[in-house]
Amino acid sequence: MKIRLGNPFTEEKIADVYSRYSHRYHAYQEAFEAFTRLVPLESRVLEIGVGTGAFTELLLSVGYDVKGIDRSEEMLRRASEQVRVLSRNCDLLDYDYSGKYNVVVSHSGGFTFKRGKFEIYYQKKEDLEQALQKVHSVLVDEGRFLVNKGEHDNEIDLENGAILTIKQEEAENSRIYTYTFQQGDREITRQQRRLALSPEELQEMSSHYFNWNFDDERWIIGERIPKFLEIMQVSEDDP
Numbered sequence: 001m002k003i004r005l006g007n008p009f010t011e012e013k014i015a016d017v018y019s020r021y022s023h024r025y026h027a028y029q030e031a032f033e034a035f036t037r038l039v040p041l042e043s044r045v046l047e048i049g050v051g052t053g054a055f056t057e058l059l060l061s062v063g064y065d066v067k068g069i070d071r072s073e074e075m076l077r078r079a080s081e082q083v084r085v086l087s088r089n090c091d092l093l094d095y096d097y098s099g100k101y102n103v104v105v106s107h108s109g110g111f112t113f114k115r116g117k118f119e120i121y122y123q124k125k126e127d128l129e130q131a132l133q134k135v136h137s138v139l140v141d142e143g144r145f146l147v148n149k150g151e152h153d154n155e156i157d158l159e160n161g162a163i164l165t166i167k168q169e170e171a172e173n174s175r176i177y178t179y180t181f182q183q184g185d186r187e188i189t190r191q192q193r194r195l196a197l198s199p200e201e202l203q204e205m206s207s208h209y210f211n212w213n214f215d216d217e218r219w220i221i222g223e224r225i226p227k228f229l230e231i232m233q234v235s236e237d238d239p
């Protein structure tokens, strides 16, 4: 029997499709293995954009101390109880927490390095700048910001004769994504713009916060730059 899928671009449907098919196009295991080589097990980790928790579960399975955030309630609802308990439902920019982490990680959680560019769900550079500042502020002095190198196919088979195709066009400082859902004679399209920066643009923009290293096969790594004013403050307070 053919199941006719409804509008696939509601928040609820996107979360459904994601929880069922993301394993087909994300190389979770390879990203996880590379992560364990880069990050000691005793690290405190904040994951941005846990989504349905697929990457978080892998981190938890080997004993990382993980906290998470995600701005989508629909995605979090599909995560395991354990992931929901350790996660907050908020955007990174609204994340308010006084603790410190050794590592902040995004596995396609709104920040990805894809096809040579740093891609972000935010559309304005000011938002990205604030996000970098926020990540910097929740990290310990020697902390690191890890962002996965993501790739995916441009056609995803959703079964029941339904196919999702993804096209991307380069524009100034951004990429325009066109998602087309096809099933039989039905076709629905949605466009999304994302900020996309070259490594040089990212480094220039991050100059107060991170030094980026692009050498690893699976992750780009932002090494936290110590805050100049904090250092000044400590030495002024010293007797």
Ligand SMILES: C[S@@+](CC[C@H](N)C(=O)[O-])C[C@H]1O[C@@H](n2cnc3c(N)ncnc32)[C@H](O)[C@@H]1O
Residues within 6 Å of the ligand: 022, 026, 048, 049, 050, 051, 052, 053, 054, 055, 069, 070, 071, 072, 075, 090, 091, 092, 093, 106, 107, 108, 109, 110, 111, 121
């Ligand atoms: C493609 S899903 C990835 C989920 C998961 N990390 C994985 O690897 O399967 C992206 C998730 O990031 C979340 N997200 C994107 N930008 C975010 C931000 N600025 N703050 C919090 N969550 C964000 C979205 O709500 C979505 O659930």
